[in-house]
Amino acid sequence: MSRVRLQNVSKTFGTTTAVKELNLTIREGEFFTFLGPSGCGKTTTLRMIAGFYYPAEGRIWFDNRDVTEVPPQKRNTGMVFQNYALFPHMTVHENVAFGLEVRKISKKEIRERVKKALEQVRLAGYSDRRIAQLSGGQQQRVALARSLVIRPGILLLDEPLSNLDARLRDEMRSEILSLQRSLGITTIYVTHDQTEALSMSDRIAVFNQGVCQQVGTPEEVYNAPRNAFVASFVGETNLFPATVAQVSGETVTVQSKDHTFRIRHKQEESGFSVEPGNRLFLTIRPEGVDLVPEAGENTLSAKMELVQFMGTSFHCAARLEDGTPLKAMFVNRPDLMGRLREGDRVIFRFPEDRLRLIPGGDDRA
Amino acid sequence: MSRVRLQNVSKTFGTTTAVKELNLTIREGEFFTFLGPSGCGKTTTLRMIAGFYYPAEGRIWFDNRDVTEVPPQKRNTGMVFQNYALFPHMTVHENVAFGLEVRKISKKEIRERVKKALEQVRLAGYSDRRIAQLSGGQQQRVALARSLVIRPGILLLDEPLSNLDARLRDEMRSEILSLQRSLGITTIYVTHDQTEALSMSDRIAVFNQGVCQQVGTPEEVYNAPRNAFVASFVGETNLFPATVAQVSGETVTVQSKDHTFRIRHKQEESGFSVEPGNRLFLTIRPEGVDLVPEAGENTLSAKMELVQFMGTSFHCAARLEDGTPLKAMFVNRPDLMGRLREGDRVIFRFPEDRLRLIPGGDDRA
């Protein structure tokens, strides 16, 4: 249960910079997620925390201890590997006991603590099973128990769910979460799956190309992305380059191509102010888009190109008159069924409280 | 582009019956999905169609040709294997060309057709790559190109996306779909992922334990499940045992534990009629549940236990007063944020057009 602090940490492999000038503080007991596309440096950062890599620059602190050069076996972190890395030649019990035996803890205590750990992950009856006899989800839980039993200061999880099928993944998410909550252990979770990150984390750090783009709660990251990358990586979104036409109090009028939109923009929320003439991005999430019977303020006419039924919802891909694609999502309601037809011409509305402005329209098209 | 007909097909391995008395017709040009839990016989059925297994009983027809005992190489089906089964010792080009070379097609034509197939799957520049140099998604597309280039009558896909990560899977779904649409090739798709099945298929066959439970469009299967298994396997649902209290026209009143609900029930839609005293299931999808300020008809009071932010939506787990768990889902709207708090007592409404009756309440608790 430690606080982890990364202070200006960089790591290079040969010529590629995997992590660049990273500053992060992970609070005690927090469930913290590293989210980012493949190759953005998540694993590298995690491995630096575990001690498998040494940073090229910068320092790593656990509470007030500088661990930058402490070898992995002395850091007291518990790591759950993507492929679990269970010892195939040991039983479930032996796997979980390993970390304790290494610590020269008495036989009796080991037995008790292993028992308790297995109960925590709901595998009480499995202690004599061999690893090969377990399902993926059970293996995952053994891996979890193995790292929890040593009472690590920090729990590190590297995409632990990416090998599981959809159903099992859902189950395991809840389990990890409830376990973490009940133990209150500082947890760092690596994933490239935004749903996972959003649904589990206290806070998320979004990475891209070795650089941390934004740190914040799931809602902050999703609803108030700091930049275009975060907006488009975390959840699906519609992103239009736009120019500020007019600012009056919290209401901003922007021009995007032929269309004019009114938006509510609070500086204290988004962290930046706008002035007429600013080039920036206008975004709206697919689920923010409304389907209305007739044109009005903030409406657009579009052609429905693809309607995908996803069970709980319909995902629609439409195209505006000027050819810009637009994504919209509607919850599955019986009355919608008839109204969403591929090829139809429809009118969408962008409610002003669902529209957002994001800086950076100059750089990106 | 053939029609596939399975006529009373059964297949046993030793003592286990993998597929039992299966009758199915897959229409020309259709995207047809086999959906079901692990071990339910999906792969077995697919392999019988491909000719790798011979059915123990029953016959298989392609159009009007009985292919039951035709060896696999003479069926002209294109199969994409779960692990792609690309030939590691051949380049991308050689892999794709293999099926054509076997058909003794001229060098020149092969070159052209392979080129075209690779363009179709957007791998034009990759023809000289080794298989090991491709990413998972690229491999998948090579496998697709390899089966498409021989212009198969039927395309068979065995969980082709199950090894990919979430993002890639989403992309590949659209690609497979648009390719299939543009070629109009009869396609049979095996999956255990319901989202995949729902979003891609023209029609779905839901399997359980070797028996086909329901065949229908995604909407039919999701909104009008034939039985409790289909209801709970395809999408998340709330399922309550209930007893019919009163039937008046299309409106049915049922009793579930202490609660009385009014439901609209059309016989022609659901395929069965109800009478007072019938024991059956009452279901409502999480996204059908409404959050209302105060009690009224079809309302229930519950305690919010877990609120998960999923980006586009909030997933809630609540518990009714009698302890029954209830799942609800709400689209992410800024105004909801404050209203969904873990631990709160809330009132849910089950709109009568979102409630459904499913036969079979006697057998299952």
Added chain:
Amino acid sequence: SEPEGDSANQDGLEEKVVVYSPHGKDILQDFEKQFENEHPNTDVEWLDIGSQEVLDRIRSEKENPQADVWWGAPSVMFEQAREEGLLEPYKPKYAEALPEDFRAEDFSWTGTSQTPEVIMYNTKEISKSEAPKDWDDLLDPKWKNEIIIRYPLASGTMRTIYSAMIYREYKDSKSPEKGYEWLKKLDANTKEYAANPEIMYSKVARGEGSLSVWNMPDTVMLKETKNYPFDFVIPESGTPVLTEGMALVKGGKHPEAAKAFYEFVNSKQAAKQLAEKYYRIPTRTDVKGLPAWIEETEIKPMDLDWKVLQEKENEWMEYWDQKIKNKAKQKEE
């Protein structure tokens, strides 16, 4: 002159003596036992390897000699070893009983037995009267494909026979050509070159061929103790008689025991025993009561200059190997 097996002698002996010898397990074990009976504190260890290999080993182990005694090999080989400085001169007690031909000048080696080379034949296939009487008879076309010969390059016996055949003419003409001619004709009659003696025996015994040339002691031994249908003819015109020798290895670690063993296996009794049991004709002139076959068999030794043989052998054999061997067959094909 007899080695004394008394206790006074024993004290001076080392705890063991190492013997390299091609004489084979039977002889070696026999004499090991006898020697150890007399010298219970000395252990005889022996390595049973081909004579050529003995030489090779003693050469390889020059820096760290493992052997004390080298027992058995044609004198030519001992000469070679002597020139390379591998041997320790030792004048045995019975030196007077040894004709001068049967030892090195400096007693680096001494002869132990004589080995006449013979024509060996299968008695099931050929009767005594039919059998060739002399070397030249082997060239008779009627023996075509009847002769099996042990591949000569690796065999001391065969090398000696072949060299002797060349030397017969070389002696006068100083040119090996005639000899080569002779060997060419023999090669034409030869059915096969067998890789080792055992294969040669079994081929002759089973009638794959019916004739060979080999040494007398082995032939007698096969006939008498192993039941092979063999007999031999001693060529009328004379035959090469090899001197089998014995020597001490230079730098051997057990010199006293080595000398004791040296004397022991050349004692009169031992010589007699070797003659009776193992068909070896002794070099010592003072051994009495030898078996009948030695006394009766009339051996006419071929007149050979071993010095010349030793000098020329490699050259001649190489020529045979490259220019003569299997040439007749290749022509046929």
Added chain:
Amino acid sequence: MLNRLLKRGWDWFQTDRVFTWVLLLPVVAVLFSYVFYPEFRTLVESVWVNGTFSLKNYRLFFNPESLANLEALWNSVYISILSVFLSALIGVPLAFIFNRYEFPGRRFFASAAIMPIVLPSLVGVMSFLFLYGESGLVTRSIQDLFGLEEPPFKLSGVSGILLVHAYTMYVYFYMTVSSAVRGLNPALEEAATNLGAGSWTVFRRVTLPLLTPALVAASLLVFMTSMASFSAPFLLAGGFRVLSLQIYFSKINGNLDMAATQSVILSVISISFLLLMRWYQGRRDYRMMEKGVGTHRREVRNPWVKWPLVATGVFGVIILLLPHATLFLLSLVPEGTWTYQTYPTTFSFENYILLMKDPTIWEPVRNSLLMATVATAGNFLFGIFASYVLVKRRFRGKNLLDILVMLPWALPATVVAMNMILAFNVPTPFTFGHVLVGTFWILPLAYFIRHIPLVVRSTNAALEQLDDSLEEAARNLGARWTTTFRRVILPVIMPGIMAGTLLAFVTAVGEFVSSVMLYTIDNRPISIEIMNQLRMFNLGQAAAYAVYQIILIAGVLWISQRFFGVKAQNTL
């Protein structure tokens, strides 16, 4: 202060790069002393004539006037290449039949097919002669059966050598291809079928190419072994010249320079072949994308294909076991009762009894077991460390080290022995100032060197499958490297190591070629004892001894498979 410094030092010692070198040092030392140095000494010997550098020996070797050496070289090479093809011709189909078809007794025949590996080379060839020679049992039987004037065939010369080679060496193909076939992803073949390929096309275009790594490994082994083959040409081919024999003869004729030169040339050829094969395999990818997904025996089988194939396989194995049977038969024939007779008539256990009476009979057995144990224990330890460093650690010069490890395979046993004699008949620092030639230790050392590649390779295979994260997981749980190694890495890769060690042990027990050049009184192994029995024309006793040896080796194989689950078949 000092404490801090010490701790600093200890931490530095434990950093990965430093630790890699700590592990590397002994490995490099051993390879340098016992592999590189001897080979280097031989090279020096071949060019250092009378105290100056000279290529005289090489000129002699390639002298167009005397073609003996060139002829030997050519013979060796073409016989080796033909041996590779013939062995493949037997081994590959057998591997397929026994791994692809299910029939009663499959397991028995599948294991029986590796029996030639337990046949001692020398007596093996002898029993071949007794079977297929001009007056052999099979030959005579056929002759009598059909009333032929002339024997229908005879075993001699090149065809004889090839037959023996094919017989003894097909096992390499059988073993490697067997495990490859078992690991083959059936989906690949199904995919080909699905694309319209008939079974022959599938085999030719997909199955066979995917076996390339297995075929390459086996080809290498067979090529090396037949380049080095000694007994077969020695016993069968009369005056036929091959390089391994030339080396032997040069050596025993005292022409050490020439022997060294011939050794160097043989090494060059073998290493070239090794590199050629590596290059060939490296051209393409054969890695199966996913291991073990959906492996299942294919269902549809044509009985008209299956049963004739199975019959062929079973018949083949019976033929393959004939030499063993012959040896047994020979061992029952009392001395002197089967000389000119066509068939043996009397049988008894006389040979066994005679052997038993011999007080020294168990000495060679003990020697062989002891030396094989010592050598294999060395291989075991060395194999683990070398393989760990090679697979799991990164450092410069890895490729070179890899080749050094493979070198003892690329060199025929004759050459290895030759190298050792040249290197160690004088005191060297590598032998702690002792002369090794002529001592007990030279043979175990030779066995050790010979089998380095075998153990390292099979350990490599196991280690490559070992996920790096296991090691990391253990360290993350607080284990030091030593603990990690002992508790996690070692147990996981043990089956792989054991398989290699077992094969090394078995081969060491039966080793002949380098033994014959290096043994001494104290360490005379079984194979030499058999040779000596043969030299004394005690054919029956030699056979009886060989039967002991076969039983011994087969016993070791059986015990390790039965009780330790180690399968020698899976080694390569």
